[in-house]
Amino acid sequence: MDESKDHLQRRCPRLGGPVTFSYCRNNSVDLQPCWKALDCWWELFDVTEYFLAYLTEAEFGVIFRRRPKPKITSILELIQQAKQRTE
Numbered sequence: 001m002d003e004s005k006d007h008l009q010r011r012c013p014r015l016g017g018p019v020t021f022s023y024c025r026n027n028s029v030d031l032q033p034c035w036k037a038l039d040c041w042w043e044l045f046d047v048t049e050y051f052l053a054y055l056t057e058a059e060f061g062v063i064f065r066r067r068p069k070p071k072i073t074s075i076l077e078l079i080q081q082a083k084q085r086t087e
């Protein structure tokens, strides 16, 4: 996996603070990219090409065409992720 973009940073619209691309590409508990990554990073580099380089078309479709989770589910996942990062 190409880690050359991992250091790039932007403000996350979901968290309200800065995040690095490394966070966005391993955002979920299952270590999949965040479903909003294409929207969030397209201005900084060709993020579609980046993910197509290592995801199959099916994986790409599942990840980036899925519907957003209910807000409460996202909040619970973020809490879980924060707990895991501090352990």
Ligand code: SF4
Pocket: 010, 011, 012, 013, 014, 015, 019, 023, 024, 027, 034, 035, 036, 037, 038, 040
């Ligand atoms: S891709 Fe997801 S985690 Fe990353 S900045 Fe966008 S909304 Fe936040």
